[in-house]
Amino acid sequence: MDTQPARPLLRPLPLLFLDVDGPLIPFGSPHGHRIYGAPGAAGTSGGHPLLSRVDPGLGPRLAALPCELVWATTWGEDANLCLSPLLGLPVLPVVDWPESSGADGRDGTHWKTGGLVALAAGRAFVWVDDEMGDADRRWVSAHHPGPALLHRVDPRVGLADADFAALDAWLRSHAS
Numbered sequence: 001m002d003t004q005p006a007r008p009l010l011r012p013l014p015l016l017f018l019d020v021d022g023p024l025i026p027f028g029s030p031h032g033h034r035i036y037g038a039p040g041a042a043g044t045s046g047g048h049p050l051l052s053r054v055d056p057g058l059g060p061r062l063a064a065l066p067c068e069l070v071w072a073t074t075w076g077e078d079a080n081l082c083l084s085p086l087l088g089l090p091v092l093p094v095v096d097w098p099e100s101s102g103a104d105g106r107d108g109t110h111w112k113t114g115g116l117v118a119l120a121a122g123r124a125f126v127w128v129d130d131e132m133g134d135a136d137r138r139w140v141s142a143h144h145p146g147p148a149l150l151h152r153v154d155p156r157v158g159l160a161d162a163d164f165a166a167l168d169a170w171l172r173s174h175a176s
Contacts, residue, residue, distance in 0.1 A: 014124035014147075014174050016065060016167070017072035017095065017116050020079055022130030022155035024058060024087075025050045048082060053158075059087025061164055066175040070095060072116060072127065095119060108135035114143075122146045124174040126167060130155035147174050 021027070025048075036055055062069060071079040071094045080091045098115060113136045116127055124147045132150050140148050149170045153163055 011176070012068070012123060014067045014126060014171055015070055015120055016062075016067040016171070017070050017119075017125060017127045017129075018062070019129040019131075020071070020073040020075050020083060023128050023153040023159050024083065025053050026158035027155045051082060051086065054083065054086055055158070056086055056088065058159055059089050061159075062087065063089060065164075065168060066171045067126065068093075070119075072112060072129070107139070108133070109139045110136050113139055117144045117148075120144060120146065120148070124148070126151055126170060128153060128159070128163075128167070 018024075036052060069089070069092050071092050073079055073095075074097070075083070076096075077094055079094060083089070084091055095112075095115065097112070110129070110132050112127075112129070113132070116125070117140055122145045125144075126149045128151050130153050132152055137150050140150060149167075151163065151167060151170075153159055
């Protein structure tokens with residue numbers, strides 16, 4: 001009979017649901033943004049005209065976070081085709097959005113909120129987007145049994161140092 005002590009079970013890393021437009025592609029005046037490459041960068045055919053606003057340095061920073069990255073964007077698989085190579089990220093899971101119901105957003109929540117909570121299935125998660133608000137935080141608090149951070153990014157700036165500091169601190173406190 002084996003008498004070795006049982007090893008503790010490890011919890012899975014928190015999920016990080018990542019939106020593209022706003023967090024990775026800042027909006028606003030084209031004169032207020034640094035340009036990192038030609039529009040349609042990363043070998044995309046035709047390319048998105050705002051891909052030149054994506055800072056390739058965000059990829060290593062995202063990859064260094066203690067989490068499982070998931071695209072939570074209407075870009076769908078195009079995020080893997082256009083953005084993952086540009087950022088140096090592997091192919092990531094992509095949220096497959098359900099068909100919208102007539103009730104989506106009527107209570108002031110974002111149309112993504114319920115789907116992300118369902119996908120997290122009680123697992124710790126962060127949602128990085130530029131469109132969520134207090135109604136989403138209340139809804140997640142009432143419907144998600146695990147820890148969650150809804151982190152709003154200023155869409156005029158995109159992900160910045162302060163955002164990474166907040167994400168890293170929260171994720172490290174929920175990763176073990």
